[in-house]
Amino acid sequence: MIILKRIYYYEYWPFWIFYIPIFIYCLYLGIKSRTLMYFTSINRCMNFGGIFLSSKYSYLKKIPAIWIPKTCIINKQSTVTTIKSQLAKHNLSFPIIAKPDIGERGKSVAKISCLKDLASYCQHTKYQTIILQQYIDYPIELGVLFYRDNDGIGKITSIGLKKFCTITGNGKSTLGKLVVKNPRISVRKKELKSKFSNQWDKILKKGESILIEPIGNHNLGTMFLNGNYRYSTDMLDWINSVASKIPNFDYGRFDLRIKNWDSFKNRTGIKILEINGVNSEPIHIYSPKFGLINAYRELFTHMRIIQRLSSNKIDTPTVSINNFLRAIVDFKNKKEQHALSITI
DSSP: OHHHHHHHSGGGSOHHHHTHHHHHHHHHHHHHHTOTTGGGGSOTTSGGGGTSSOOHHHHHTTSOGGGSOOEEEEETTOOHHHHHHHHHHTTOOSSEEEEESSOSTTTTOEEEOSHHHHHHHHHHOSOSEEEEEEOOOOSEEEEEEEEEOTTSOEEEEEEEEEEOOEEEOOSSSBHHHHHHTOTTTGGGHHHHHHHTTTTTTOBOOTTOEEEOOOSOOGGGTOEEEEOGGGOOHHHHHHHHHHHTTSTTOOEEEEEEEESSTTHHHHTOSEEEEEEEOTTOOOGGGGSTTSOHHHHHHHHHHHHHHHHHHHHTOTTSOOOOHHHHHHHHHHHHTTSOOSOOOOOO
């Protein structure tokens, strides 16, 4: 049954399978634009428009401190003394969030509870540069996709709500059995068994709930829901004002945590966890029952938006394919895993 669910619902499909039509459509838009790298003419604040190899920390620094968690970066080879010094310098205390400065799709994001676990994280991660970020426990997490059209008018095209993965007991099954029966996290059985070793074989009381993952990443079990009905002019005005602080920012998704839905109106209780560029998905498409055809329709619409934005940047040169491929090879060879300086 679990296998059938993961086959039937596209939200569980491997990235490369789900994106086959997207790659084909991207090729079409590239031919239409007369360059396959058309998307690199926008978001000049990010490497390659933010599709790959873009330092999250570099543009978080441009946002007023009131809107971001306390944040610093370290190298994975940093000594414990250096890490402690950085934490103290930025007034960071555990728990914290550790994640790669250059990473995609929520990979290697973890909530860290102590210095020993942070040292272990650094030892095992494959990424060289790591962001350490204050853990924000606001109850609402969302991803808001925003862009400025060719007239400079800001627009919101997607609001995705994140429902954290929680296991609720039935009074009969152990936590381990409930995890195995959950299609969102069954593939993480080994990892979760270690994480919840003291509770794994415990029968959960009926109605008893355990938060499995406090991080809003789909590959960690978080459910994405369609939150477009939550749109408000207050939300748009706030994002407009923040986006204006990032030079040459045209298109991307703001991943946020907020205290409540009045936060945008009151301009308080909002934290930006990260911002993504042209690789941003309208994550509401992964809402259960949204439908595969509707999902592709939304993705194609957003790809056309990117192409239209790039077509208005006729005086902005695009990155060459050779430079793009060379940067990928360098990254894969671990020659350079920090923000790259691209010469066009």
